[in-house]
Amino acid sequence: ETAVFQTPNYHVTQVGNEVSFNCKQTLGHDTMYWYKQDSKKLLKIMFSYNNKQLIVNETVPRRFSPQSSDKAHLNLRIKSVEPEDSAVYLCASSSPGQSSYEQYFGPGTRLTVL
Amino acid sequence: TQTVSQSDAHVTVFEGDSVELRCNYSYGGSIYLSWYIQHHGRGLQFLLKYYSGNPVVQGVNGFEAEFSKSDSSFHLRKASVHWSDSAVYFCAASIRTQVVGQLTFGSGTRLQVYA
Numbered sequence: 578e579t580a581v582f583q584t585p586n587y588h589v590t591q592v593g594n595e596v597s598f599n600c601k602q603t604l605g606h607d608t609m610y611w612y613k614q615d616s617k618k619l620l621k622i623m624f625s626y627n628n629k630q631l632i633v634n635e636t637v638p639r640r641f642s643p644q645s646s647d648k649a650h651l652n653l654r655i656k657s658v659e660p661e662d663s664a665v666y667l668c669a670s671s672s673p674g675q676s677s678y679e680q681y682f683g684p685g686t687r688l689t690v691l
Numbered sequence: 692t693q694t695v696s697q698s699d700a701h702v703t704v705f706e707g708d709s710v711e712l713r714c715n716y717s718y719g720g721s722i723y724l725s726w727y728i729q730h731h732g733r734g735l736q737f738l739l740k741y742y743s744g745n746p747v748v749q750g751v752n753g754f755e756a757e758f759s760k761s762d763s764s765f766h767l768r769k770a771s772v773h774w775s776d777s778a779v780y781f782c783a784a785s786i787r788t789q790v791v792g793q794l795t796f797g798s799g800t801r802l803q804v805y806a
Contacts, residue, residue: 581734610793618729618779620796632793667734678723678742678785680794682734 580604581683583668589689590658597644598653598686600668609651610680611643612667620667626651627673655688663690694718695784697797705805706774712767712800714782723785724765725794726756730778738780741765752776777804 581602590596602609608627614620624643625632631643640656655662665687669680694717704710716722725740739750746758756767765782782797 618799620735620781620799622793622795625793634793669735678725678740678783678794679737680735681737682727684732684734 581668581670581681583666583683583686585686586684587687587689589691591691592660593657596655596658596688598666598668598688600651600653600683602649602668602670602681602683604670604681606670606672606681607648608671608673609645609648610669610671611651611653612669614665614667614685616664623653623666624651658688658690660690663688695782695795695797697780697782697800699800700798701801701803703803703805704772707771708804709770710768710772710776710802712780712782712802714765714767714797715763716765716782716784717763718784718786720786724756724758725783725785726750726754726765726767727781727783727796728778729781729799735781738767772802772804774804774806777802 584599610625611623612620613623622634623637642654644652665685667685668683671680696715698713723742726738727735728738729735738754739748741748741758749755754769756765758765779799779801781799783794785794
């Protein structure tokens with residue numbers, strides 16, 4: 578049963594364009610995350626965010642930015658995409674404390690940069 | 692920082708076989724460990740986690756994992772696999788003192804179960 582929703586499923590764009598991906602969770606969680614999964618299936622945390630703290634992975638380029646309107650939504654904006662941004666972007670959410678290590682994932686958004 | 696390594700990129704078994712997927716971590720402090728499964732074209736699904744107590748933890752669908760501090764391992768096991776267990780399995784670790792649960796994932800093990 579899906580409780581973390583991501584749109585779009587796929588997106589194809591050209592170098593230099595701006596893109597935005599949406600994520601919504603209906604679990605009542607207060608922490609949300611964005612991960613990048615490359616073509617070799619390697620997963621890396623990009624951002625984690627709750628109402629108190631935004632943690633940014635230091636390796637994430639500045640053209641990436643998270644945007645949150647409330648605790649159920651955490652969107653991802655890429656200002657000017659590069660070919661290396663082609664990947665699957667996974668959104669996740671969790672409860673606070675010890676439960677934050679049990680995360681619920683959306684199906685992902687596959688980005689292809691031409 | 693902690694690292695997670697999964698030494699087997701691919702594991703192939705037949706339905707009904709037992710399987711063990713290996714995970715080793717490196718970190719000197721207290722750590723949370725977990726396993727996730729990713730079926731083709733889908734997001735990750737939580738299987739189980741360990742943070743203290745009984746080193747053998749039970750998860751969904753008959754999976755279990757055993758924590759070993761001496762070996763720095765958290766291997767995943769299943770006594771009798773089904774073809775639907777074919778997926779990529781990720782081991783993940785997180786430092787307990789972190790404010791929010793940022794996970795560090797291993798490179799994944801692709802399990803192929805033949806009927």
